[in-house]
Amino acid sequence: MTFSTATTTTSPARAPLAGFAAQLLLLAVLAGFVGLTTAGWVAGVAFGAALCGLLALALRRAGMHDLGWANGITFGRAILTGGVTALVATVLTGSPVPTALLVTIAAVALAMDGVDGQVARRTGTSTALGARFDMEVDAFLILVLSIAAAVEFGWWAIAIGAFRYVFVAASWVLPWLNAPLPPRFGRKVVAAQQGVLLAVVVSGLLPAWLSVATLLIALGSLTWSFGRDIAWLHKASQVREVALSRWSAPQPHALATH
Secondary structure (H helix, E strand, C coil): CCCCCCCCCCCCCHHHHHHHHHHHHHHHHHHHHCCCCHHHHHHHHHHHHHHHHHHHHHHHHHCCCCCHHHHHHHHHHHHHHHHHHHHHHHHHCCCCCCHHHHHHHHHHHHHCHHHHHHHHHHHCCCCHHHHHHHHHHHHHHHHHHHHHHHHHHCHHHHHHHHHHHHHHHHHHHCHHHHCCCCCCHHHHHHHHHHHHHHHHHHHCCCCHHHHHHHHHHHHHHHHHHHHHHHHHHHHHHHHHHHHHHHHHCCCHHHHCCC
16 A cells, blocks of 8 residues: 655635634524524625635635635634624614624624734735735624614714725726825724724614714714825826826927938
């Protein structure tokens, strides 16, 4: 009998499949303890399937066969986000869920946001995929929390979570919005505070008037941050157009006859 010593390559789909199993397990636990409606199950399973399918595709395109510790933490945050999604969908269909549980799961996911980046930097495993993965998880969690806030305080609150998705949609029509932005501390602060402010509002610990004021602060700061970035991107696009027109304009010596 012979044994092969060749190294087996790990499939990029292995970690996403394990994550999908973890997502189903979390949904089953939530269903057992607090109950999930059909809409809650559908939302949670759909989120998990989309998450793991897109992650497997992204890993394959990036030529990565292992998530690594940092992306693994982000994946854990994403799975918790799937649990929050299922709970919020359950609330939307008229079945109450413990607010403390919803907020606790969201708070853990938000707290882990500061961990994955540190792990990536300390282990030297920062990648473009990891940064995008982290950003997408943050954006979706904020969207779900904004929907939860909207149930109590009006659907205008969804604008907080929809801001980034509207920006992405606009970039399909206006390509200059896809240009890279310079790093800004203010943008990071505004992005980080959105989830925290929404979680506090959803917790129900604040009086109604203060919750509305908190949502307005979140929406106002987000509007300022996106507005500043859009203005910078627009100015940068105009500068590029001027430079390109000057570069492509015929030079005097090129027009001269010999």
